Amino acid sequence: MKFLGYQRENGSVGIRNKILVVALSDCCEPIARQIAQVADDAVAITQHHGCINDPIVLNTLIGVATNPNISSVIVIIMGCEGINTSEFITAVSKSGTPLQSIVVQETGGTTKAIKKGCEFVKEFQDIASAQTRVEADLNKLVVGVKCGGSDATNGIAGNPAVGVASDYLIDAGGVVILSEPIEALGAESYLMDRAINDGVKKDIKKVIMDEFRRSNVNESMTEVMCKGNYLGGLSSIEEKALGAVLKSGSRDILGVLKVNSTILEKPENNAGVYFQDGTHVEPMAMTLMAAVGAQLVVYVSGRGGTLGHAVVPFINVNGNPNTCKTMRDDIDVCAGGIITGTKSLSSVGEDIFTKIKQVSNGEITKSEINGYDNFSVFTRDQRLEDLLGINS
Amino acid sequence: MSIAVKNKLKKALQMSGNDNVAIALSDLQQGEKISVLTSSDRAEVRVITANDDISFGHKIALENIASDTKVVKYSYKIGLAIKMIHEGDHVHVHNIVSQYLHEKE
Numbered sequence: 001m002k003f004l005g006y007q008r009e010n011g012s013v014g015i016r017n018k019i020l021v022v023a024l025s026d027c028c029e030p031i032a033r034q035i036a037q038v039a040d041d042a043v044a045i046t047q048h049h050g051c052i053n054d055p056i057v058l059n060t061l062i063g064v065a066t067n068p069n070i071s072s073v074i075v076i077i078m079g080c081e082g083i084n085t086s087e088f089i090t091a092v093s094k095s096g097t098p099l100q101s102i103v104v105q106e107t108g109g110t111t112k113a114i115k116k117g118c119e120f121v122k123e124f125q126d127i128a129s130a131q132t133r134v135e136a137d138l139n140k141l142v143v144g145v146k147c148g149g150s151d152a153t154n155g156i157a158g159n160p161a162v163g164v165a166s167d168y169l170i171d172a173g174g175v176v177i178l179s180e181p182i183e184a185l186g187a188e189s190y191l192m193d194r195a196i197n198d199g200v201k202k203d204i205k206k207v208i209m210d211e212f213r214r215s216n217v218n219e220s221m222t223e224v225m226c227k228g229n230y231l232g233g234l235s236s237i238e239e240k241a242l243g244a245v246l247k248s249g250s251r252d253i254l255g256v257l258k259v260n261s262t263i264l265e266k267p268e269n270n271a272g273v274y275f276q277d278g279t280h281v282e283p284m285a286m287t288l289m290a291a292v293g294a295q296l297v298v299y300v301s302g303r304g305g306t307l308g309h310a311v312v313p314f315i316n317v318n319g320n321p322n323t324c325k326t327m328r329d330d331i332d333v334c335a336g337g338i339i340t341g342t343k344s345l346s347s348v349g350e351d352i353f354t355k356i357k358q359v360s361n362g363e364i365t366k367s368e369i370n371g372y373d374n375f376s377v378f379t380r381d382q383r384l385e386d387l388l389g390i391n392s
Numbered sequence: 393m394s395i396a397v398k399n400k401l402k403k404a405l406q407m408s409g410n411d412n413v414a415i416a417l418s419d420l421q422q423g424e425k426i427s428v429l430t431s432s433d434r435a436e437v438r439v440i441t442a443n444d445d446i447s448f449g450h451k452i453a454l455e456n457i458a459s460d461t462k463v464v465k466y467s468y469k470i471g472l473a474i475k476m477i478h479e480g481d482h483v484h485v486h487n488i489v490s491q492y493l494h495e496k497e
Contacts, residue, residue, distance in 0.1 A: 152449025156405055156415050160431060186492050190468050233415070233450035235463075235483065236490035239470035246466065339417055341403060344434045 001172045003360040004133035009096030013140040014068035015295045015360045017131055018043050019124045021074045022065060024083050025051035028076040031110060035117030041128060042121055043310045047377040051081035056379040058084055059264040062091045063291025067311050072098040072124040074117055079105030098127060139173025141360060142267060144289030144297040145247040148282050149305030152232035155243020157319030157338040158300035164349020166249030173271045177289050178248035180280040181211035186241035194253045203256035207277045210390050247300055248273050257292055260392045266292040282307055284378035296359060306330045308372020313365045315355055332366050401427040404452050406437055408467040413451040413483050420446040444482040451483040463488045
């Protein structure tokens with residue numbers, strides 16, 4: 001099966017063709033934003049962890065800048081930040097992505113930096129408009145799956161339907177990334193049973209248990225089961241977790257993608273599921289998926305979450321028939337027919353897979369129409385890792 | 393799309409063939425006959441009677457589940473029965489317990 005995408009020098013294929021304006025520290029963010037404003041296909045991002053050299057933050061920004069959806073990069077540097085700016089420039093240039101940099105202190109301040117940035121945007125727009133979509137195999141697709149804004153329908157309709165679509169994608173050669181280590185707590189056996197070997201099995205268990213230890217310092221476990229879950233009919237953490245991880249389908253889990261201070265691991269180009277360490281917080285989780293090469297995220301909600309991402313299109317699936325009506329301008333695929341009895345799980349799974357292919361071919365999602373360009377970078381507090389003796 | 397069942401009974405969904413519970417797709421009343429469907433293609437598995445009022449999204453037992461035996465949804469254990477559960481009973485925190493948190497305590 002094929003889709004139409006933008007062929008990149010390193011062999012990857014983008015489904016969008018964006019000019020990324022990245023402020024390596026957030027003091028430059030307004031400059032990046034004003035530069036990105038001049039073009040529809042330009043998008044501004046930054047990180048909010050200060051300007052120290054945090055390797056997780058740096059590797060994430062490098063990963064995002066080299067995402068296949070990015071056509072070119074303009075990097076905004078203040079000139080005195082601790083983050084390793086030359087490492088960013090070297091890594092992005094090495095990937096073959098065209099890059100221009102602006103050092104604000106050397107350029108002569110804000111106005112001159114913005115003017116220069118706008119000139120770079122024009123230059124890169126010429127490159128972008130010369131790039132056209134070409135036929136590519138579906139095995140070039142890497143899709144992240146995520147859920148949030150859950151209600152009782154997530155585990156019955158939305159997540160299982162996305163699971164069916166995940167299986168279709170993998171059978172067509174694609175890769176699916178599942179994140180949310182804390183939300184998998186209670187569903188370890190389901191994930192471990194799908195591991196291709198004992199090493200992966202061990203890694204899955206470790207990622208989930210490490211996250212459990214971080215979340216449970218002083219037994220402060222707050223995010224696991226809430227009152228609404230019980231009222232909605234969920235009786236245990238196992239039931240909730242199984243309902244959540246179902247969105248990764250049923251195919252083999254080929255590996256665990258580590259996120260730590262030395263590596264941001266990327267999936268190999270084999271069809272299957274990868275379990276990514278990191279976080280369940282939506283914008284950060286999506287950024288981590290984008291940073292390891294995902295071109296697209298499929299999101300499942302019941303109550304009606306509205307989100308998006310600056311770099312990866314966001315397909316909003318909803319399993320609640322009522323929400324599908326009230327928030328129809330935000331929802332791309334309604335899985336509510338599974339609840340009302342008008343549709344089977346397999347047919348909604350097919351609808352989602354079809355939507356994945358359409359969006360990969362360039363169809364605009366509701367979240368893109370509505371202007372969602374969420375971006376947020378995850379990192380870890382190394383002090384907590386040291387105190388808990390976690391070597392992730 | 394295959395909608396195999398045309399009767400007027402309220403529905404409950406069995407998520408996987410090995411499950412001993414199904415999920416109510418609407419609010420069920422005590423004494424009501426319920427059509428249990430497979431989630432994959434909505435084929436009717438059987439008809440059972442609800443012993444309790446069971447809200448949308450909550451679970452109904454598909455068979456008798458003895459105390460200390462597994463409650464299974466999605467083919468996986470979601471908890472242990474802490475008392476005898478009969479076919480048609482509401483299955484929730486009053487009669488099952490999380491094995492996971494149990495082990496951690």
